[in-house]
Structure formats: structure tokens, C-alpha cells
Amino acid sequence: PAKLSDKERDQLAAVLTEIFGTPAAPKVFLKDADEDVKNRLADLKLDETTLKHGSKVYRQHCMHCHGVAGDGRGPTGPWVNPTPRDYRQGLFKFISTDVHVNNRKPRREDLRRTLERGIEGTSMPSFGLLEESEKEALVSYVIHLSLRGECERYTMEPILDGSGLEEGSVREHVVALLGEFLKAWADSNAKGIDPGAYPYKENDPDHLQASIRRGFALFTDPRGSASCINCHVDFGRQAPFRYDKWGTLVRPANLTAGVYRGGRRPIDLYWRIRGGIDPSQMPRADFDDKTANKEQWRDNADPYWDLVNFVQALPYPQMLPDDIRESIYGGRHEKATVQAHK
Numbered sequence: 001p002a003k004l005s006d007k008e009r010d011q012l013a014a015v016l017t018e019i020f021g022t023p024a025a026p027k028v029f030l031k032d033a034d035e036d037v038k039n040r041l042a043d044l045k046l047d048e049t050t051l052k053h054g055s056k057v058y059r060q061h062c063m064h065c066h067g068v069a070g071d072g073r074g075p076t077g078p079w080v081n082p083t084p085r086d087y088r089q090g091l092f093k094f095i096s097t098d099v100h101v102n103n104r105k106p107r108r109e110d111l112r113r114t115l116e117r118g119i120e121g122t123s124m125p126s127f128g129l130l131e132e133s134e135k136e137a138l139v140s141y142v143i144h145l146s147l148r149g150e151c152e153r154y155t156m157e158p159i160l161d162g163s164g165l166e167e168g169s170v171r172e173h174v175v176a177l178l179g180e181f182l183k184a185w186a187d188s189n190a191k192g193i194d195p196g197a198y199p200y201k202e203n204d205p206d207h208l209q210a211s212i213r214r215g216f217a218l219f220t221d222p223r224g225s226a227s228c229i230n231c232h233v234d235f236g237r238q239a240p241f242r243y244d245k246w247g248t249l250v251r252p253a254n255l256t257a258g259v260y261r262g263g264r265r266p267i268d269l270y271w272r273i274r275g276g277i278d279p280s281q282m283p284r285a286d287f288d289d290k291t292a293n294k295e296q297w298r299d300n301a302d303p304y305w306d307l308v309n310f311v312q313a314l315p316y317p318q319m320l321p322d323d324i325r326e327s328i329y330g331g332r333h334e335k336a337t338v339q340a341h342k
Contacts, residue, residue, distance in 0.1 A: 001152075003160055008170075012155060015171045019178065020148040023059070023068055026051040028144060028182075030175060037179060040186040044108070045140045054141030057134045061127065070145030072246075080123040083248060087142055088149020090181065091245055091279040094119075094262040096271045098191040099284060103184035104275075105146075107192055111139045113263070121259045143185060151177045195270050199302045208309060209321055211301070215310025216324050218285075218296065218303055225293060226273070226285040226307060235314060235328060245279040252282070256328070258315030269308045 001009055021027040028046045030037060041047070058066075067074040070087035077084045085092075094114060095106040115135055118126035127135065151174050158173075200207040219228045219235075233239050236254035244250045253259070262272050276284030287293045287303045296303040313319035317329050 001156065004156065008159055011170050012152070012174075015174050016148060016152060018171075019151075019174060020144065021048075021051075023055055024052075026055050026141065026144055028147065028178070030178070037182060040182045043186055043189060044143055044182075045136065046144060050137050050140045051144055053133065054137035054139075054144070057130070057138050058141050061130075062138070065123070070142070070149060082122055082250070083246075084124075086149075086246055087145040088153065089246065090146050090150040093277045093279050094268075094272070095188075095275065096192045097188040097275065098193055099275055099288075101184075101187050101191060103180075103188075104278070105185045105188040107189045108139050108143075109192075111142055112136075115139065117263065119261050120264070121261050147178060147181050147185070150181050193271055193274055195267060195274075195304070198266075199300060199305060211306045211309040212313050212319070213321060213324065214296075214301055214303070215306035215308070216320075218307055219310055225287050225296065226303070228285075228307075231282070242281060244281060250280060252280075255311055255314050266308050266312065269311055270304055273307050273311075274304050 001012075004012065019027075019029055021029070025048075027048045028041060028051070029048075033041070059068075064074045064076045065080065065084040066072055066087065067077065067084075072084040072086040074084065090105065092106040092110070095104060095110045097104045097107055097110070112135060114124070115130075115138060116126060116128040118124050127138075130138070154177050155170060155173050200211055218224055218226045219232075221227060222230055229235075231239065231252045232255055233252075235256050236252055237256060239252040239254065241249055241251050253261070258264075260268065260272075262268055262277070272282075273285050276282050285304065285307065287296050290297045293303070314328070317325045320328065
């Protein structure tokens with residue numbers, strides 16, 4: 001915003017305040033909203049009463065890390081690692097939204113799950129003890145911060161890159177963007193990834209071991225539809241650093257450590273594998289075309305669940321078939337076991 005002229009900055013600030021309100025009195029208001037927009041606002045619970053409640057709870061519990069604007073630059077933000085999330089860019093890591101939705105956003109239940117469980121291995125704690133109304137209001141307010149942030153960003157960009165906006169068209173531009181982003185949030189909220197029924201016999205060691213073997217083959221195939229080993233080098237133990245879409249220096253997870261920031265339930269791992277983690281540059285595994293991937297779907301196997309079963313077993317060497325354990329851990333496992341017994 002500092003790079004805008006005084007006139008442009010004042011005009012943009014006035015429009016954003018008109019549509020999104022202030023931190024103490026937030027809203028998402030369009031005076032000429034059609035029925036589709038009104039329905040999306042209702043589905044996402046972006047009414048003024050809920051947002052005002054959410055803003056109050058946010059300022060009590062979240063603002064010191066995530067900042068007033070949701071930019072991740074609160075007073076305690078610089079002192080935690082990884083840095084607090086910047087909601088303004090509309091990017092979220094741990095989502096269960098159907099992969100065919102355009103401009104995927106998290107579902108309300110995704111934000112709720114992160115809020116209640118926290119994020120393992122980070123400074124994001126669990127807020128599961130908040131009242132139900134507080135949690136629901138917080139989810140709404142995070143959506144509000146994201147909508148406002150994206151509208152601000154994508155209105156500033158054409159001004160700053162030289163293409164500019166016509167005189168007096170800032171409001172129209174923000175309104176058009178808000179309509180697009182509201183549609184993306186509503187479409188995402190309406191449709192999640194459906195894993196179907198678990199395809200293997202539960203509590204059957206033979207079925208599980210066979211699935212782990214297939215998952216290991218998919219994980220380590222550098223040219224396959226998953227090709228996980230290309231990024232999780234040495235199963236994550238030697239993964240190289242890279243930048244995510246927030247500009248943060250990160251590494252693909254060390255999957256032998258058994259720390260899963262997106263959740264450790266089988267369904268959590270399924271969502272990460274099938275949907276990817278776009279902001280961190282983790283692509284989704286794509287086996288959806290069963291005709292093209294008939295080898296992976298052989299014998300009624302499900303490659304997504306095979307990968308889940310392998311990743312779940314990976315930190316626990318005794319769960320792995322002997323030859324796979326030797327391939328991954330070599331003599332390290334035996335040495336660690338002896339030391340533990342001593």
C-alpha cells in the first residue's frame with residue numbers, strides 16, 4: 001500500500017472499509033448483492049453478528065501472532081517458527097476440498113479442525129476449549145480476513161504493475177473480485193474429497209503388509225504418479241530446502257519422524273496425498289484415471305490408501321516388511337533397539 005499514491009491509497013481504503021468494515025465492526029456488505037451472493041454469505045456464516053463476535057475472540061487469542069489484518073505479523077509473530085500464517089493471500093495448507101473445485105479454499109470444517117487440534121510441530125496450539133459459538137465465529141472471521149486481503153492485493157496489483165485501473169473503477173474491481181472469491185469459498189465448502197470405504201480388510205496383517213508394499217513402490221518410483229521420493233529425499237531425512245508460496249524457507253517433511261502437521265489420522269494423510277498441499281508446493285498424487293493407471297489399481301487395490309498405509313507405517317520399522325525395513329533403515333534400526341534396551 002505504501003507504493004500507491006495518496007489518492008489511490010485513500011480511494012482503496014474507503015472502498016475496503018465500505019465493504020469489509022473495520023476490525024471492531026467487520027462485515028461483508030454489498031448493497032446490490034444478488035441472491036447467489038446472499039446465499040453464499042449465509043452458507044459461509046459471514047453475517048455481521050457472527051463476524052463481530054469472531055473479531056473480538058480473534059483479538060483476544062489470535063491477533064498477537066497473526067496480526068490485526070491477518071498478515072502473520074503480530075507482536076509475537078517474529079519469535080515463533082514457523083511464522084504465523086498470512087491469511088490475506090487466500091492460501092491454506094491443510095484442506096479437504098474436492099480436487100476438481102476451481103481456486104480451492106478450505107472448507108469451514110477444515111479451519112475448525114485446525115483451530116480445535118492445533119498444528120503439531122508448530123506454535124499453533126489447540127483452541128478446543130473455546131465455546132462452540134466462539135469457534136464458529138473465529139472460522140467466519142478468518143474467512144473474512146482472507147476475502148478482504150485477496151481483494152486488496154488483486155486490486156493493488158494492476159495499479160502497481162503499470163496497467164492501472166480506470167478512474168473511479170476501484171470499487172467495481174473490488175466488487176468483482178469479491179464475487180469470484182465468495183464463489184470459490186462457497187464451492188469449496190460444499191464439496192469435499194470423498195475417500196469412499198476403506199478397501200481392505202481391517203485387522204488383517206496380510207492385507208496391510210501387501211498394501212504397505214504397494215505404497216512403498218509408489219512412494220519410491222521417481223517417475224510415477226506420486227513420485228514422493230523426488231521431494232522427500234531419503235524419506236525426508238535429506239530433503240532440500242525450498243521456498244513455499246508465502247516466501248518462507250521450508251523443507252518437505254521427514255516422514256520417518258512421525259510428525260504430521262496436517263493431522264495423523266488416516267483420513268488426514270489421505271487428504272494430503274490426494275489433494276496435495278499447494279502453498280508448500282506439494283503436488284497431489286493423481287491416480288484418478290483408473291484406465292490410465294490400471295497397474296496401480298490392479299487387484300482392487302487403491303493406490304491412495306496404499307500410500308497412506310505406507311506413510312503411517314514408515315516411522316515404525318517393526319510395522320514394515322523385513323526387506324523394506326532394511327532398505328529404509330539398514331542397520332540403524334537394530335542399533336537403536338540395542339541402545340534402547342541398554
